[in-house]
Amino acid sequence: xxxxxxxxxxxxxxxxxxxxxxxxxxxxxxxxxxxxxxxxxxxxxxxxxxxxxxxxxxxxxxxxxxxxxxxxxxxxxxxxxxxxxxxxxxxxxxxxxxxxxxxxxxxxxxxxxxxxxxxxxxxxxxxxxxxxxxxxxxxxxxxxxxxxxxxxxxxxxxxxxxxxxxxxxxxxxxxxxxxxxxxxxxxxxxxxxxxxxxxxxxxxxxxxxxxxxxxxxxxxxxxxxxxxxxxxxxxxxxxxxxxxxxxxxxxxxxxxxxxxxxxxxxxxxxxxxxxxxxxxxxxxxxxxxxxxxxxxxxxxxxxxxxxxxxxxxxx
Numbered sequence: 001x002x003x004x005x006x007x008x009x010x011x012x013x014x015x016x017x018x019x020x021x022x023x024x025x026x027x028x029x030x031x032x033x034x035x036x037x038x039x040x041x042x043x044x045x046x047x048x049x050x051x052x053x054x055x056x057x058x059x060x061x062x063x064x065x066x067x068x069x070x071x072x073x074x075x076x077x078x079x080x081x082x083x084x085x086x087x088x089x090x091x092x093x094x095x096x097x098x099x100x101x102x103x104x105x106x107x108x109x110x111x112x113x114x115x116x117x118x119x120x121x122x123x124x125x126x127x128x129x130x131x132x133x134x135x136x137x138x139x140x141x142x143x144x145x146x147x148x149x150x151x152x153x154x155x156x157x158x159x160x161x162x163x164x165x166x167x168x169x170x171x172x173x174x175x176x177x178x179x180x181x182x183x184x185x186x187x188x189x190x191x192x193x194x195x196x197x198x199x200x201x202x203x204x205x206x207x208x209x210x211x212x213x214x215x216x217x218x219x220x221x222x223x224x225x226x227x228x229x230x231x232x233x234x235x236x237x238x239x240x241x242x243x244x245x246x247x248x249x250x251x252x253x254x255x256x257x258x259x260x261x262x263x264x265x266x267x268x269x270x271x272x273x274x275x276x277x278x279x280x281x282x283x284x285x286x287x288x289x290x291x292x293x294x295x296x297x298x299x300x301x302x303x304x305x306x307x308x309x310x311x312x313x314x315x
Contacts, residue, residue: 013202013205013206013209014111014205014209016206017205017206017207017208017209017210017213018209018210018212018213018216019213020210020213021035021209021210021211021212021213021214021215021216022213022214022216023213024214025213025214028214031214031215032215032277032280032283034214035211035214035215035277036277036278036280038207038210038211039207039208039211039274039277039278040169040278042204042207042208043169043172043173044169044172046200046203046204046207047172047173047176047204048172048173048175048176049176049200050173050197050200050201050204051137051173051176051177051180052176052177052179052180053190053195053197054130054197055134055176055177055180055181056180056183056184056190057190063253063256064128064131064256066252066256067128067131067132067134067256067259067260068131068132068133068134068135069135070132070243070260070263071108071132071133071134071135071136071263072135072139074106074108074239074243074260074263074264075104075105075106075135075139076104077239077242077243078103078104078105078106078234078235078239079100079103079104081103081234081238081239082099082100082102082103082104082234083100083103085099085103085230085234086099086100086103089226089227089230091227094276094280094281094282095281095282095285097147097148097281098272098275098276098281098282098283098285098286098289099227099231099285099289100147101144101147101148101272101275101276101281101286102231102268102269102272102286102289102290102293103231103234104144105140105144105268105269105271105272105275106235106239106263106266106267106268106269107266107267107268107269107270107294108129108132108133108136108263108266108269109133109136109269111205111270112266112267112294112297113129113132113133113262113263113266114126114129114130114133116262116266116302116305117129117259117262117263120258120262120305120306120309120312120313121255121258121259121313124255125255125258125259125262128255128256128259129259129263132259132260132263136271137173137174137177138174138177140271140275141171141173141174142174144271144275145171145275145278145279148275148276148278148279148281149279208270208274209270211273211274211277212270212273212274212287212290215273215276215277215283215284215286215287216284216287216288216291217284217287217288221288221291221292224285224288224289224292227285227289228288228289228292228293231268231289231292231293232292232293232296235265235266235267235268235293235297236265236267236296236297236300236301239264240261240264240265243260243261243264244261244264247260247261254313258312258313261312261313262305262312265297265301265305266297267290267293267294267296267297267301268289268290268293268294269290270290272286272289272290273286273287273290
């Protein structure tokens, strides 16, 4: 499949489920409950299989370990900046929590960051982007979900948080990572068999964007101009600038540095909406931020990245 065809297919996989979810929302008496169950089933079935297969076949060398660390630092930077920004905007309660999570999480995966790396750096960029996102699932299940559930914000004891975390069925993808690590440690190689990776990715993406469409309220955008403007400034100016400053001081391989620079520009992640749905936060608000942030990225930021690709990816 050619690169333009792949890009068009990717957009169809995003737009079609989103539009379908939005169109069908009115047919459900309790759409939020339906989307919560759908996401939970995906986390317990399709997602663990994807995580286990992809991480089982991954091998990391010492010099590549900087990539997931960089991803974690970008997420932490967004969070640390999002907390005072949310306070300045006067946000409170569930909306404040949703804003903090949206500030932290960025679309680093194949649905955005990984695909841009592929377009600009080829197969090597795609491979490096997968290594970069290795931080994501542990960060989601060890930090974001407990925070969304109130455990970290409420000052709960470590033992209580740990017990709730272990018993939580949403953590199945994280358990898949632990199984993968165990298989690596035991020297068990991934079998060389045909695996429907593409089909499962399509299923998982469709579920997430369908639930995103069901959670999206266009009317919510009218009262969130300041929040969306601040989020765009954070995602597309402040975080990339800080990343560029730090990268300028480090002697990294050019390809690794390029992946980090590209990923630093990524918009809010769909997992910010998924988290809001799962934990009954302000899902329409989180969905609106995701949609606006993604539209700004596609219309403004992505063209700039292509124009400045010689700066982002030095020869």
